[in-house]
Amino acid sequence: MSCKCSQQCDIDVMSDPLVLSADPSHPANLIPELCTVFYNNGWVTGTGGGISIRNAEGDKVYIAPSGVQKERMVPENMFVMDYASEEYLRVPQITKKPSACTPLFMSAFKMRGAGACIHTHSQSAVMCTLLFGDEFRISNIEQIKALPKITEAGNLGFFDELVIPIIENTAHEEDLADSLQEAIRNYPGATAVLVRRHGIYVWGETVWKAKVYNEAIDYLLELAVKMRQAGIPTTCGVGEEKKYLKY
Ligand SMILES: CSCCC(=O)C(=O)COP(=O)(O)O
Ligand SMILES: [Zn+2]
Numbered sequence: 001m002s003c004k005c006s007q008q009c010d011i012d013v014m015s016d017p018l019v020l021s022a023d024p025s026h027p028a029n030l031i032p033e034l035c036t037v038f039y040n041n042g043w044v045t046g047t048g049g050g051i052s053i054r055n056a057e058g059d060k061v062y063i064a065p066s067g068v069q070k071e072r073m074v075p076e077n078m079f080v081m082d083y084a085s086e087e088y089l090r091v092p093q094i095t096k097k098p099s100a101c102t103p104l105f106m107s108a109f110k111m112r113g114a115g116a117c118i119h120t121h122s123q124s125a126v127m128c129t130l131l132f133g134d135e136f137r138i139s140n141i142e143q144i145k146a147l148p149k150i151t152e153a154g155n156l157g158f159f160d161e162l163v164i165p166i167i168e169n170t171a172h173e174e175d176l177a178d179s180l181q182e183a184i185r186n187y188p189g190a191t192a193v194l195v196r197r198h199g200i201y202v203w204g205e206t207v208w209k210a211k212v213y214n215e216a217i218d219y220l221l222e223l224a225v226k227m228r229q230a231g232i233p234t235t236c237g238v239g240e241e242k243k244y245l246k247y
Contacts, residue, residue: 061105
């Protein structure tokens, strides 16, 4: 049966209805598309990182295969998991191994009700985990206003401090789940967790919120590295930066 969309496409929707859809916002279409965007930002190169998305009803989880070039995936490569039972409804032909990030994505879904979770190996994220201790902190920067308060309605304000917990890396990605869950419990206002010498996990209520949060956070992480290089503390008050300028 061919698709009924306005594009008169030739997609055979009956061949695999769990992943073949003419809807561009279907998770199986969005995961490859967004991974290409992330790849072009240097966030998911060399097979690292990725994204998992729940469907609009929230009862299915779409997961990429492990160890593949994330920017070259197609919808047929996706695993589909039943959200409640955590059993796989679909295993792709490309590999039997779902992303090693799956337990971490599931932690964000189950503990925070997230609709999508992004994992990147952004160099700014990694660099910040080398420059900061147990927490990344930044304030008094306009871009902070793109991020949610989480514990109450609305977004952070210009004068609010963004705090992101930093957990230690493990030899295997899946072994990060316990410490990620502990960080999620200890930081109820966080929408991201940094992993030292590894990268970052960012989640949101919807895929679009997760995407915006990831972009805003990465901007702030990159800026933080530059501020530290210039000798300016990332929580420096407005006007106080003059104290740190060398000229
Ligand atoms: C060079 S990537 C090492 C594994 C990793 O950190 C990652 O994020 C990708 O894991 P996946 O199983 O999704 O390929
Ligand atoms: Zn990783």
